Structure formats: C-alpha cells, structure tokens
Amino acid sequence: MNKVKALIPTGLGFNCEYESAKAFELAHAKADIVDLRDIISGEVNLFDYHILMIIGGFSFGDDLGSGKAIANLLRFKKIKGKRFIDLIKEFVLEQKKVVFGVCNGFQVLIKLGILPAFDKNYEEQNCTLTLNNSGRYEDRWIKLKFNSKSPCIATKGLEFMNVPVRHGEGKFIAENRDVLNRVMDNNHFFAQYIDPETNLATMKYPLNPNGAVNSVAGICDETGRVIGMMPHPEANLLFETHPHWTRLKRKLKDQGKEIPKFGEGLKIFKNIVKYCEENCI
Amino acid sequence: MAHRIEVALKKKVPDPRGDSVKKRIENELNLSIDSVRTINVFTLNFGLDKDTLNNIGKELFTDKVIEICSVDKAIADDFDFIAEKGFKPGVTDNVGKTAKKNIEFFLDKNLKDNEKVFYSIQYLFKGDLTKQELELISKRVLGNELIENFIVLSKEEFNEKGIGCPMPVVKGDPGIKIEKFDLNKFSDHELMELSKERCLVLNITEFNEIKRHFNQKEIIEARKKIGLGNELTDVELECFAQTWSEHCKHKEFNGIVHYSDLETEKQETINSLFKTYIKGSTDLIKQRLKEKNSDYLIKIFNDNAGIVKYDDDTNFVFKVETHNSPSALDPYGGAITGIVGVNRDPAGTGKVGAKPLFNTDIFCFGNPFYNKDLPPNTLHPMKIFNGVHTGVKDGGNQSGIPTLNGSLYFDDRYLGKPLVYCGTAGLMPSLIHCKDSSVKEIDPGDIAIMIGGRVGKDGIHGATFSSEERHEGSPVSAVQIGDAITQKIMLDFVWEIKEKGWIKSITDNGAGGLSSSFGELARITNGIKIELDKVPLKYHGLQPWEIFVSESQERMSLVVAPENLDNIKEFAEKRDVELSVLGEFTDSGFLELYYNKKPVAYMNMKFLHEGAPKKHVKAEWKPNKNKEPDFPEPDSCLNELKNLLSSLNICSKEYIVRPYDHEVKGRTIIKPLSGIKNDGPSDASVISPKIKSYEGLVVGHGLCPRYSDIDSYHMSACAFDEMVRNIIATGGRIPDLENNQIVMWSVNDNFCCPDSYYDEKKNPDGKLKFAKIVRANKALYDFATAYNIPCTSGKDSMKNDFKYIDGNGKQIKISIPLTLLYSGVCKIKDIRKCITVDVKNPGDLIYILGLTKNELGASEYFHQKGFIGNDVPKVNAETAVKLYKALGKSMENELIESCHDCSEGGLGITLAESAFSGGYGIYIDLNKIPVKYIKRNDYLLFSESQSRFIVTVNPKNKEKFEEMMKGNVFALIGIVEDNEIFSIKKLNNQVEQADLQELKTAWQKTLRFDLPLERVR
Structure with a gap:
C-alpha cells in the first residue's frame, strides 16, 4: 500500500515542525517539512499530499494578531495563478483530503474563514481566537472531552485526552449568537476543555485556560476534514511527555500493569492517517 | 502624504x-x-x-x-x-x-x-x-x-x-566624515578626556602601547603606501576600544593578579585566573578522560561556545551569557536581545553552527516591592522584572525554543544593575559534508558575507558600555531591541544552506558587531579586506566607525568560497534574507577597511589581537567577622517555615514560569513544574533530543550569591554543588572515572562582579573584591576537578555597579554581591529513569541523605532574622561524590520514588515542597536526622548544609535501598501519609502540625500577580 503523505509547511515563524512530522511518522505516514514559500511559489505541489498540517508557532511574530499575517499572505498571494482558498476547496471537497491546524495553524484557518465554513463557504470569517482572559501566554496541560457527534475524522472513537495548551490568543469567540448556535448545534465543535473532576465542560480558569465560549477548544467544517484546535496533540507523543508520567509509572507498577510507550496525542494522528488510508489512497 | x-x-x-x-x-x-x-x-x-x-x-x-x-x-x-x-x-x-x-x-x-x-x-x-x-x-x-x-x-x-500624525523618522544626514587623531599630540589628561568623550574605556597604558605601535617605522611606511597617514582614524580608535574592551578581552580575568591572603599570610602571583583555574580545571579533566580513552571534550574555550560530543554523529553546544546593562536601561529590549543574542552563540559555533535545542534564564533583581526612593535614572525593580520577563519570554517562545530551566534571585544590591543571564544549547551533526563540524575553515580569497538584519545606531558602544559602571548619562544608543522572527527566518536559511555545503565558516555578530565577528574570523587567514559602504543600513547618516562597531541584532557573518557565491545569493533572495558581500579574506597580516574605495583603517592583526598590555590587578583576602545571631528558638517552627516559604528567594515562581513555552518540539521529559497539580518546583529539567532514542540531557543550575558575603570560596563551591545535586536529584549521574564510567557534562560558569579594580579613591575596597573573585575561581578549580565535571564555556561581566549623586551631593555606589552562576547539563542513557520532586504514595518511606551541620551563615533563615552570621555552608567533595554515586545506583535500579535537593531554606523547605507537590501529608521525626553541632529545631530545619537530599522509597524496596546507601550518612526520618497534614516531631518529642494547603498557599502567594498583592521582604 502507498504511504499516506503529510505536508507540513514551515518557515516565517512556524515552529512545531519537528514534533508534528514525528507524530505522522509514528502514525506510519510520511511527513515532509517544506518552507511555506516553496508551496506558494508552486515548487512543491499541495496535491501530491493527503494531509496539509498547519502547525503551531508565531508566524510573523503574530504582530498583527495571531495567524493574521499568514492568513493575509495566503489570501493575497496567488499560487500558480490560483487562489489558496480554491486549492483548499479542491483538496478537501473534491479530493476528500484533510487540513489540520493546531494552535497558530488553527488561528490561521479561522482568520482565513476556512473554519467553521458554514454551507461550504470557506471564505467568510465569522469566528475568531482572541487574547486569553488571563491576558497572558501560558503553557499548561488541560483535559479535553471530545464530541462524539462531531463529524471530525481525527477524534473518532476518542473520549478524553490530556494535552498542553501553549498560547496567548486562544479564546474562541463567535461573531454572534446565531453563529455560536450553529457551531454547537451542528457539532462543528469537536473538543472542549473540561474539569477533570467532573468531566464536564467548564468556564473555570485555568481548567478552561483562555475563557473560550462554551469551552470550545477545537472546531471542524461540516465535512469533518478541515480541523482546527488550540491544544497540541503533537506535544504528547510519548508516555514520558505527560507531566505526570513519574506518578503514573508508580501507579501502573503497583497494579502490575505494563507501561505504555506512546502518549495519548498520537491517537489523533493515527485517526487522520487511518482515514486517509481508507479514503484517499 | x-x-x-x-x-x-x-x-x-x-x-x-x-x-x-x-x-x-x-x-x-x-x-x-x-x-x-x-x-x-x-x-x-x-x-x-x-x-x-x-x-x-x-x-x-x-x-x-x-x-x-x-x-x-x-x-x-x-x-x-x-x-x-x-x-x-x-x-x-x-x-x-x-x-x-x-x-x-x-x-x-x-x-x-x-x-x-x-x-x-x-x-x-x-x-x-x-x-x-x-x-x-x-x-x-x-x-x-x-x-x-x-x-x-x-x-x-x-x-x-487631535493627536496629529507623529512619525519617528530618522532625520538629517550629517555627511560622512573620518576623524583623525594624532595621539602623539595628546597629553595623558587629554587622552583620558578623549576616552571618556568617545566612550572608549581605554587607559593610559593602552594608549601608550597604541602610540608606540603606530610610531614604528615599518607601520608608518606601510600606512603611507595605502594612503593613510600617521594619525589614527576614528574607525581604528573605535576598533581598538572594542577589541581591547573588558567585554571582549576579559582583561581582568586574563590579567596578572597579585593575591595575598592575610589569613594564611600567603602571597601568590596568578598569571590569568581564566587560564589557571577555569581552563586549567578543564585541561586536567580532559587529561584524565584521555587516560580513559574518552575525548568528549571536542573544542573548549576557543569558539563562541564549547563543543562536546553527544553521540557518534552529534555534538552538543551550550553557552550562557549576561545582558545586564542594556536590561537596566530598557528591560524588555535588553532582555529579548539577551535571549535571541545568545541563540546566535551556538548558531555561530563551529563550521556551520548548532541548531538551538533549549534556553535557560536566570534573573537577579532588587525587591519588586521596593518602596523607598529609587536612585536617579533607575527603573523600579518591578518594572525591570516585568520587562525582562516579557522580553525573554517573547524571544524564546517566538523562536520556538523551549525554556527548560531558570530561576529568580532577589537582593536590593541589584537595584542599580539587574543581572539577566540567558543561555542556549544546541546540537550539530559531527560531520558536515564529510568535514569536522567543529572546525572553522577559511582560505585567503574566501568571501565575507553578512546576512540578516540591517545596521543602525542601536547598540553602538555596547561592549565598552557593559565594561563600565553605569552612570547617569549612559548613552541611549547602547540599547538594542531583538527581533526573534527576523532571526528565526535567518537561522532557518542558514540551516537550509548548511545542507548544501556552501558555508565554510560562520560566526555571530554580537558585542562589537563586525569588528568582533570578522576581526576574529580574520585571525584564521591573518587578514581581511572589508568595504564598509557595502553594509546595508536601516537609515542614512551612519559614520564608517559606527557601521563597523554597531551591534544591530539578528546578523550572522558567513564565509563562502567564491564559486558558491552566486548560489547562496540566489537562495537568500528566495528566502527573503538580506545578504551582502562585504569583502574577502587575505593573508596580508592586516585588517583593512575601506569606505567608498578610500582606506579608513589599516591595522596589524597581531597587534590588534595580542598587543593589549596585560593588566595587573591587586587582590587581598581578609575574612570579616559578622555578628553572631542571638535570637532564641521560636516556639513554633512551622510558623517560621511558613514565613520562609513566602520569602522572595524561596516562594513559587509558577506565575513567571507558566508563560515560557517549555515543551515546544515535544521533547521535554521533566518540565520545570511538576507534581500532582503541575505546580511543584522541579530541581532540573530533562529533554530527550532525539524522539526515537531514550537518551537525554538533564539541565540545572546553581546560584547562591549571598554566601560571598562570608566567603566567596564557599559561595562558588556551594553553587557548583547545587548545580550538580539538582541534576543528580533529577536523574543525572556523577562521573566515576575509576570505574570507567564516563558521563558527558557541560558546564557554563558566569561571573558577575562588582568593580573590583583597586583605586585608592574610586574603589578603596577593590582589593578585597578582587580577592573574592580569586577565591571563587579557586573553588571552581577544586570542585570541577574533584567531581570531574568540566566547564566548557562561560563569561565574566565586570563592573556591575551603579553610581549616582544623592540629594546631599554625596557620591553613592551600589555594587552587586559577587554572583556566580553555574549552569550544567548532564547526558543520561535512559530518560525513563528520571525522578521528580513530588512524593508519590502514602506509606512511602522518607529518607534524608547527607549530614546536617550548623551551617546557617548567609542563609535565608538568618537573612529573614536580619543576620548574616559566619558559618557558611561548606562542601566536602569526597563524601558528596560518594553519596552521588550511591544515589545514582539506586536510581539506576529504580528504587527511588521522589528526590528533592536541599538548598535555600534547608530541609524544612525541601520537605514542604516535596509534600505539597505530591499532594500528601508527611510525618517527620527530627530526632532521627543525622546532625553535627545542632541542638535547635529551627537550625535543624533551616540549616543550608550542602550535598543533601530528601528521597522517598517504596517500603518494599527498603532493604535494597539501604544496602545500596551503605557507607553514606543517611537516615529514615518519616513517612508519607494519606492526609494533608505536615507533622514534625521536635527534639523535645512534641509534635507540631500544619495544614499542607496552608503551607502551599504561603509558598504561592508572594509572586502571584494575578492575586491581590502581599507586600513581603
């Protein structure tokens, strides 16, 4: 079988290319780290790949608001005479491939209007990710609950996950009540920050680290193939990347259980690769 | 419009x-x-x-x-x-x-x-x-x-x-002018005036040496030939000032020290502290390693950062720098420049540089709650704190480099000059296109290229400025503001072309700018020709000398063979990186600078780099006797514990750590915060550089400046031991050469000193201050060689003083205490055997390792009581090494559940932190603790004796653990309990208890700026 191929644009201030590529490799896909400018120049062809992952970082220093400057670049620079949006539409709608944005990548997708893309309109920004209620950038681990009703192909079969958030502008807001209702009612949201004691979505800081409305941590389009989330699943690839691993190790040893090799975050990448194996190859 | x-x-x-x-x-x-x-x-x-x-x-x-x-x-x-x-x-x-x-x-x-x-x-x-x-x-x-x-x-x-339309445009174009100076016509007084006026920081001996050199017949004739007269140009004068600056040449650490110890009545002459103690200790360790057939010390002390071997195909590079003076003036800009600046040290090391792996940062400030009048032209310590923290955070996060380790230290002697230590480690392949990556290779005819940001007046005189104490009129141009993204794009570019084999050598542009980067590289071929008008400028109006010494950021200097020039230019255009060809390397023996084809400097390479006269420094050690504390033992030890937990140097730094990205790249195994709520204080951090291997690096540091108020020898010894034991506690191993166990360690020593050059009027206690520097160096040598842990890079920053005239017209000077930071990295074979500080399970046994002595001199406890005392903690290297070996063996056999070292605040703090980080109460019997000369509960709890740990052990491993620790001082002193009570049985057998949450809150509240502020000291 041909291997699933993931394209990971980098450069211009993105910085999670290493762990994102490793995540796909551990999920048995091939990952290419490519300078975004080589994609814009047409030197590297998006359509040679099954997955486009827009990674975390500080593109252009987030100088005009997080993800905004890259969104501007992708909106106004044409790729071989075509608009980026049109390429994405072809990639997702016709070829049924996957676009996955994490953190800064999610911010780029939101600011381009590629998410949540009601009625397959991928050009209308109606949600945003803005400054955390704390007013600060923070690195902390949170617990997510996944929405089993969401069409998101990355979280199928998953219930909970521990992952870190590392952002200053991750507070999800919708333009108005109608937009928010649609995000919730049509299950565009696929992940929420929860209180680990009750497993319920929460507005309590720091369990909800940024004050996101309805505790939304990630949303997808109606196909479930354009996916964006603030937390970093690629930062929890090994058992030992979890902050409690020394505690968990003791517990598992006491229970006579085996110590797992991988971290929970890998499951998301495995799901994406599995989807592509079944549908794109 | x-x-x-x-x-x-x-x-x-x-x-x-x-x-x-x-x-x-x-x-x-x-x-x-x-x-x-x-x-x-x-x-x-x-x-x-x-x-x-x-x-x-x-x-x-x-x-x-x-x-x-x-x-x-x-x-x-x-x-x-x-x-x-x-x-x-x-x-x-x-x-x-x-x-x-x-x-x-x-x-x-x-x-x-x-x-x-x-x-x-x-x-x-x-x-x-x-x-x-x-x-x-x-x-x-x-x-x-x-x-x-x-x-x-x-x-x-x-x-x-309205507000109008203000625009900060640089105005005016003064026209290019080369000033010339015939030094022979200047009197000594006039020379010193010139030095002061131009911020040269050159002394009379140095001026005389320059005069002597330029009056030589051959030199006069050689200059005549290329069209320069007998006079020095401003470019040359400034170039001397930069190249011979304390910052670049370390004149005091390389000078001749006349040291007398009035205690032992011994006198000695030390030819260079650096060569004798720092390089000396590393040379000895290198020799010992060689005897064991190990050569992991690849290139030490002659590049931007030391290079050691990580594994068969990777080298490791680590450099810690200080950026104190600029951070005093513009905390944000100074600090961001500090962190992105030190990124360029590994990136400019070896043939093509190392890729950044992690950052570290340690800050020393005045009390952020300081509420007395501030000296003129100083910023409030809270403002410095906020600015520095945000700057380092932005610089590190935006560069995508995880911040693994750091700390904060507060003392009001840092009011005038805060200390901002920033470190970066990196990895480089050992071979680049089949060539040794540690070697810079340049041939005459190779092209000198500058890439990255443009040059402006920012940072002019940075090197000389930091070599001088701050005064009220310090120049504004000494401030730079770093731009992490421009730098990241530039370094990404370097990494792309590295693969293509186009780079022959690389170095960074830091202090001294081009004068330092190309000046140093040109020593390899013994000459260079540079056209200063080819340097891209931010705005018009820079004089040639300014272009040559400007410290504008985000620039690297590259050397390429002529045949690769077109390739590299084309690729730079593609990546939108500004590249300029500035000149070529020669073997003429001269540094030649031109502006619009006219010569503006012609300087003999040998004289420029080796001609600076050696400095002679006087040092005289006489211990001072402080008042012995005489306060009675307080009734409640736990109230004292609570107060100490809230003190600035002990309290939780979570609020400051949280905004650093400490796990980008997904390889951080032990994070700076650990425990059940992810808010406990890790002793050190661990990173696993290659995700598919379980090898890793433990990163820690040691710093205890107040001990130098009693004796800087022990300050240095304790700081070294603290660095080592933080790393050992987390899973590092001590080298054991006798048993052929080689462990890769790489340490940076960073000295920040007050002005220690004796002057009868200006610095009457200079001899004692310099003696403190000497003693700290002696301890560095003694303990590095005793532990076989080598220093691989480091830096000294002199003249960390602030002078001003107070309201009564009196000259006041605030000098920092001699502050020595050791930052260490230890390679481990299996990250899965690392340990965190938090207690894990009720029923686990609590042991203390190491002896507790009456050592409260300059401790946090005495400080809080208003005393210094005299019994400064002392390190016994022999027992320490033995203990560390045994502890390492117990960890290797997975017998340890948690481990936390004892440092500021002593045992009491360690126990409290271990307990509340794990979320369980503990019961401790103080009678069981092995002690020497202690009869008070408070002294027992708060003594800062070195080389001690608190570990917890699963009861089923009790015998095995005790067997392994045999021959060391250790004792079973308590148990982890299934409650939230912190209990101690005191020496009189009474039990005192406190609520664990209460202790934790005391520890957390001080620096939580999101909560209502508490004023503490």
Whole structure:
C-alpha cells in the first residue's frame, strides 16, 4: 500500500515542525517539512499530499494578531495563478483530503474563514481566537472531552485526552449568537476543555485556560476534514511527555500493569492517517 | 502624504491588554482608575488612494469579528485622558515592519525602502486622574522614555487639536566624515578626556602601547603606501576600544593578579585566573578522560561556545551569557536581545553552527516591592522584572525554543544593575559534508558575507558600555531591541544552506558587531579586506566607525568560497534574507577597511589581537567577622517555615514560569513544574533530543550569591554543588572515572562582579573584591576537578555597579554581591529513569541523605532574622561524590520514588515542597536526622548544609535501598501519609502540625500577580 503523505509547511515563524512530522511518522505516514514559500511559489505541489498540517508557532511574530499575517499572505498571494482558498476547496471537497491546524495553524484557518465554513463557504470569517482572559501566554496541560457527534475524522472513537495548551490568543469567540448556535448545534465543535473532576465542560480558569465560549477548544467544517484546535496533540507523543508520567509509572507498577510507550496525542494522528488510508489512497 | 489607520476592539468586546494596564496601575502605583482601553495605530508615511487604504485597514489589520477600523479619522471618543505611545526614531519596530510586508502582499508589489509603516498604541483612560499621574503612568507602566515617545492629552486637548500624525523618522544626514587623531599630540589628561568623550574605556597604558605601535617605522611606511597617514582614524580608535574592551578581552580575568591572603599570610602571583583555574580545571579533566580513552571534550574555550560530543554523529553546544546593562536601561529590549543574542552563540559555533535545542534564564533583581526612593535614572525593580520577563519570554517562545530551566534571585544590591543571564544549547551533526563540524575553515580569497538584519545606531558602544559602571548619562544608543522572527527566518536559511555545503565558516555578530565577528574570523587567514559602504543600513547618516562597531541584532557573518557565491545569493533572495558581500579574506597580516574605495583603517592583526598590555590587578583576602545571631528558638517552627516559604528567594515562581513555552518540539521529559497539580518546583529539567532514542540531557543550575558575603570560596563551591545535586536529584549521574564510567557534562560558569579594580579613591575596597573573585575561581578549580565535571564555556561581566549623586551631593555606589552562576547539563542513557520532586504514595518511606551541620551563615533563615552570621555552608567533595554515586545506583535500579535537593531554606523547605507537590501529608521525626553541632529545631530545619537530599522509597524496596546507601550518612526520618497534614516531631518529642494547603498557599502567594498583592521582604 502507498504511504499516506503529510505536508507540513514551515518557515516565517512556524515552529512545531519537528514534533508534528514525528507524530505522522509514528502514525506510519510520511511527513515532509517544506518552507511555506516553496508551496506558494508552486515548487512543491499541495496535491501530491493527503494531509496539509498547519502547525503551531508565531508566524510573523503574530504582530498583527495571531495567524493574521499568514492568513493575509495566503489570501493575497496567488499560487500558480490560483487562489489558496480554491486549492483548499479542491483538496478537501473534491479530493476528500484533510487540513489540520493546531494552535497558530488553527488561528490561521479561522482568520482565513476556512473554519467553521458554514454551507461550504470557506471564505467568510465569522469566528475568531482572541487574547486569553488571563491576558497572558501560558503553557499548561488541560483535559479535553471530545464530541462524539462531531463529524471530525481525527477524534473518532476518542473520549478524553490530556494535552498542553501553549498560547496567548486562544479564546474562541463567535461573531454572534446565531453563529455560536450553529457551531454547537451542528457539532462543528469537536473538543472542549473540561474539569477533570467532573468531566464536564467548564468556564473555570485555568481548567478552561483562555475563557473560550462554551469551552470550545477545537472546531471542524461540516465535512469533518478541515480541523482546527488550540491544544497540541503533537506535544504528547510519548508516555514520558505527560507531566505526570513519574506518578503514573508508580501507579501502573503497583497494579502490575505494563507501561505504555506512546502518549495519548498520537491517537489523533493515527485517526487522520487511518482515514486517509481508507479514503484517499 | 501620510495616513493613519486605527484599529480598535468593538465596544462590547473586553480588552485584556487594557485590563492588564489597569491592574498594573492599581498594583504598582496605588492609583485607582475606572477603565483602560487600547487602540492599534498604523501610520503610513506614503500615499495611497482612499479605497485602497480602507481595504488595507479592513482586510489586513482588522479581525472583523471583534474589531473595527478607521482611516485618517480618530476612533477614540469615550475617555477622560488619552496617551499614545510610539517608538523613537531608529528603534526597531517589528509590528511596523510586518505591517509593511502585509501591505506588499496586498498590493502584490514591493514598497520602496523609504516607504515605511510605524506602529503605535493609544491608551484611553477613564477615571479621575491628574495629568501628572498620567505622566507617571506613561513612564512607569506604559513604556520606557528611552526608546518610546508619549503624547498625553486630556479629552479637551484631544478634541481641540487631535493627536496629529507623529512619525519617528530618522532625520538629517550629517555627511560622512573620518576623524583623525594624532595621539602623539595628546597629553595623558587629554587622552583620558578623549576616552571618556568617545566612550572608549581605554587607559593610559593602552594608549601608550597604541602610540608606540603606530610610531614604528615599518607601520608608518606601510600606512603611507595605502594612503593613510600617521594619525589614527576614528574607525581604528573605535576598533581598538572594542577589541581591547573588558567585554571582549576579559582583561581582568586574563590579567596578572597579585593575591595575598592575610589569613594564611600567603602571597601568590596568578598569571590569568581564566587560564589557571577555569581552563586549567578543564585541561586536567580532559587529561584524565584521555587516560580513559574518552575525548568528549571536542573544542573548549576557543569558539563562541564549547563543543562536546553527544553521540557518534552529534555534538552538543551550550553557552550562557549576561545582558545586564542594556536590561537596566530598557528591560524588555535588553532582555529579548539577551535571549535571541545568545541563540546566535551556538548558531555561530563551529563550521556551520548548532541548531538551538533549549534556553535557560536566570534573573537577579532588587525587591519588586521596593518602596523607598529609587536612585536617579533607575527603573523600579518591578518594572525591570516585568520587562525582562516579557522580553525573554517573547524571544524564546517566538523562536520556538523551549525554556527548560531558570530561576529568580532577589537582593536590593541589584537595584542599580539587574543581572539577566540567558543561555542556549544546541546540537550539530559531527560531520558536515564529510568535514569536522567543529572546525572553522577559511582560505585567503574566501568571501565575507553578512546576512540578516540591517545596521543602525542601536547598540553602538555596547561592549565598552557593559565594561563600565553605569552612570547617569549612559548613552541611549547602547540599547538594542531583538527581533526573534527576523532571526528565526535567518537561522532557518542558514540551516537550509548548511545542507548544501556552501558555508565554510560562520560566526555571530554580537558585542562589537563586525569588528568582533570578522576581526576574529580574520585571525584564521591573518587578514581581511572589508568595504564598509557595502553594509546595508536601516537609515542614512551612519559614520564608517559606527557601521563597523554597531551591534544591530539578528546578523550572522558567513564565509563562502567564491564559486558558491552566486548560489547562496540566489537562495537568500528566495528566502527573503538580506545578504551582502562585504569583502574577502587575505593573508596580508592586516585588517583593512575601506569606505567608498578610500582606506579608513589599516591595522596589524597581531597587534590588534595580542598587543593589549596585560593588566595587573591587586587582590587581598581578609575574612570579616559578622555578628553572631542571638535570637532564641521560636516556639513554633512551622510558623517560621511558613514565613520562609513566602520569602522572595524561596516562594513559587509558577506565575513567571507558566508563560515560557517549555515543551515546544515535544521533547521535554521533566518540565520545570511538576507534581500532582503541575505546580511543584522541579530541581532540573530533562529533554530527550532525539524522539526515537531514550537518551537525554538533564539541565540545572546553581546560584547562591549571598554566601560571598562570608566567603566567596564557599559561595562558588556551594553553587557548583547545587548545580550538580539538582541534576543528580533529577536523574543525572556523577562521573566515576575509576570505574570507567564516563558521563558527558557541560558546564557554563558566569561571573558577575562588582568593580573590583583597586583605586585608592574610586574603589578603596577593590582589593578585597578582587580577592573574592580569586577565591571563587579557586573553588571552581577544586570542585570541577574533584567531581570531574568540566566547564566548557562561560563569561565574566565586570563592573556591575551603579553610581549616582544623592540629594546631599554625596557620591553613592551600589555594587552587586559577587554572583556566580553555574549552569550544567548532564547526558543520561535512559530518560525513563528520571525522578521528580513530588512524593508519590502514602506509606512511602522518607529518607534524608547527607549530614546536617550548623551551617546557617548567609542563609535565608538568618537573612529573614536580619543576620548574616559566619558559618557558611561548606562542601566536602569526597563524601558528596560518594553519596552521588550511591544515589545514582539506586536510581539506576529504580528504587527511588521522589528526590528533592536541599538548598535555600534547608530541609524544612525541601520537605514542604516535596509534600505539597505530591499532594500528601508527611510525618517527620527530627530526632532521627543525622546532625553535627545542632541542638535547635529551627537550625535543624533551616540549616543550608550542602550535598543533601530528601528521597522517598517504596517500603518494599527498603532493604535494597539501604544496602545500596551503605557507607553514606543517611537516615529514615518519616513517612508519607494519606492526609494533608505536615507533622514534625521536635527534639523535645512534641509534635507540631500544619495544614499542607496552608503551607502551599504561603509558598504561592508572594509572586502571584494575578492575586491581590502581599507586600513581603
């Protein structure tokens, strides 16, 4: 079988290319780290790949608001005479491939209007990710609950996950009540920050680290193939990347259980690769 | 025609940026205020039609979900006062630069060089304030007068005349002028005046040496031939000042020291502290390693950072720097420059540089709650704290480099000069295109290239400035502002072309700018020719000497063979990295500089680099006797414990650690915060550089400056031991050469010293101060060689003093205590055997390892009681090494559940931190603790004896563990309990208890700026 191929644009201030590529490799896909400018120049062809992952970082220093400057670049620079949006539409709608944005990548997708893309309109920004209620950038681990009703192909079969958030502008807001209702009612949201004691979505800081409305941590389009989330699943690839691993190790040893090799975050990448194996190859 | 585009949050949307300004005004200035809101302003100094401007505003700068935008019309309406903050001319404006780039995307064409976008912020205040209070707010909270301009208006003033269209354009073009100096015509007094006026920091001996050199016949004739006279040009004079500066040449650490110890009545002459003790200790360890057939020390002390072997195909590089003086003037800019600047040290090491792996940062400040009058021209320590923290955070996070390790230390002697230590480690392949990556290779005829940012006046005289104590008129141009993104793009470019084999050598542009980077590289071929007019400038009006010594950031110097020049140029264009060809390497023996084809400097390489006369320094050691504390033992030890937990140097630093990205790249195994709530204080951090291997690096540090108030020998010994035991506690291993167990360690020693050069009038206690430096070096040698742990890089920063005239016309000097930071890295074979500080399970046994002695001299406990005392902690290397070996073996056999070292605040603090990080109570019997000469509970709990740990052990491993520890001082002293009670059985057998949460809250509250502030000392 041909291997699933993931394209990971980098450069211009993105910085999670290493762990994102490793995540796909551990999920048995091939990952290419490519300078975004080589994609814009047409030197590297998006359509040679099954997955486009827009990674975390500080593109252009987030100088005009997080993800905004890259969104501007992708909106106004044409790729071989075509608009980026049109390429994405072809990639997702016709070829049924996957676009996955994490953190800064999610911010780029939101600011381009590629998410949540009601009625397959991928050009209308109606949600945003803005400054955390704390007013600060923070690195902390949170617990997510996944929405089993969401069409998101990355979280199928998953219930909970521990992952870190590392952002200053991750507070999800919708333009108005109608937009928010649609995000919730049509299950565009696929992940929420929860209180680990009750497993319920929460507005309590720091369990909800940024004050996101309805505790939304990630949303997808109606196909479930354009996916964006603030937390970093690629930062929890090994058992030992979890902050409690020394505690968990003791517990598992006491229970006579085996110590797992991988971290929970890998499951998301495995799901994406599995989807592509079944549908794109 | 200029235009202003304003972008504001919609009225209903909360403004966290404004809210945080409001909070700071309330907290730091004790003023009450109703609300603060903010507006982003983009000022374009070029014309565009109205529709285009509207589209640019709406599409590029506005998040339409939450923001509105206006062109050439003020948005501000509902406020009482307004302040607008923008940069001063010539200061780096990162947002403005990005905005311009985005306009270029939109217009699909490049704008001209002089078409610029300037960024500023408006603050709208509501509340009952006076204009003076507003000026104070601007100065203290909003920004920094040194680099920023403020316009402050009341509502009435604003309505009447508006804010205008301020633009920080660099004006005037003074014309290029080469000044010439015939030093023979200057008297000694005039030479010193010249030195002062031009900030040269050259002394008479040095001037005389320069004069002597330039009066030589051969030199005069050689100069005549190329068209230069007998006089020195300003370029040459400045080049000497830079190359011979304390910062670059370390004249005092390399000088001849006349040391006398009045205690032992011994006198000695030490030819270079650096060579004798620092390099000396590493040389000895290298020799010992060689005897064991190990050569992991690849290239030490002769590149930007030391290079050691990580594994068969990777080398490891680690460098820690200080950026103190600039951070005193502009905390944010100084600190961000500090961190992105030190990134370039590994990136400029070896043939093509190392790729950054992690950052570290340690800051020393005055008390952030300082409430007495400040010396003139100093910033409040809280402001320095905030600015430095944000700068280092932004620099590290934006560069995508995890911040693994750091700390904060507070003492009011850092009021005038804060210390900002920043470190970066990196990895490089051992071979680049089949060539040794550690070797810089240059041949005559190779091309000298500069890449990255442009050159402006920023940072001029940085090297000489940091070699001098701060005074009230310190030059503004000494401040730079780093730009992490420009640097990241440049370093990404270097890494791409590295693969292609085009680079022959690389180095960074730091202190001294081009004079230092190419000046140093040219030593390899013994000559270089540079055309200074080829250097791209930020703005007109830089003199050739300024171009040569400017410290503008984000620049690297590369060496390429002529045949690869076109390739590299083409690729730079593709990656939008500015590249300029500045000249070529020669073997002429001279540094030749030209401006518009005319010679402006012609300097003998050998004289420039080796001609500086050796400095002679006097040092005299005489121990001082402090008052012995005489306070009685307090009734409650746990109240004392609570107070200590809240003290600045012990309390939780979570609020400061949280905003650092400590796990980007997904390889951080032990994070700076650990425990059940992820808020316990890790002793050290661990990173696993290659995700598919279980090998890793443990990163820690040691710092205890107050011990130098008693004896800097023990300060240095304790700091070294603290660094080692932090790393051992987390899973590092001590080398055991006798048993052929080689462990890779790499340590940076960073000395920050007060002015220690004796002068009868200006520095009467200089001899004692220098003796402290000598003694710290002696301990460095003794303990590095006893542990077989080598220093691989380091730095000394001299003259960390602040002088001013007080209200009564009296000259006052604030000198820092001698502060020595050891930052260490230890390679481990299996990260899965690492340990955290938190207790894991009720029923686990609590052991203390090591002996507790009556060593409270300069301890946190005595400090809190207002004493220094005399019994400073001392390290016994022999027992320490033995203990560390046994502990390592227990960890290897997975017999340890948690491990936490004892440092500031002693055993009491270690126990409390281990307990509340794990979320379980503990019971401890103080009678069981092995002690020497201690009869008081408080001394027992708070003694700072070194080389001690608290570990917990699963009861089923009790025998095995005790067997392994045999021959060391250790004892079973308590148990982890299934409750939240902290209990101690005291020496009189009474039990004292405290609530664990209460202890934790005491520990957390001090530096939690999101909670109401508590004033502590």
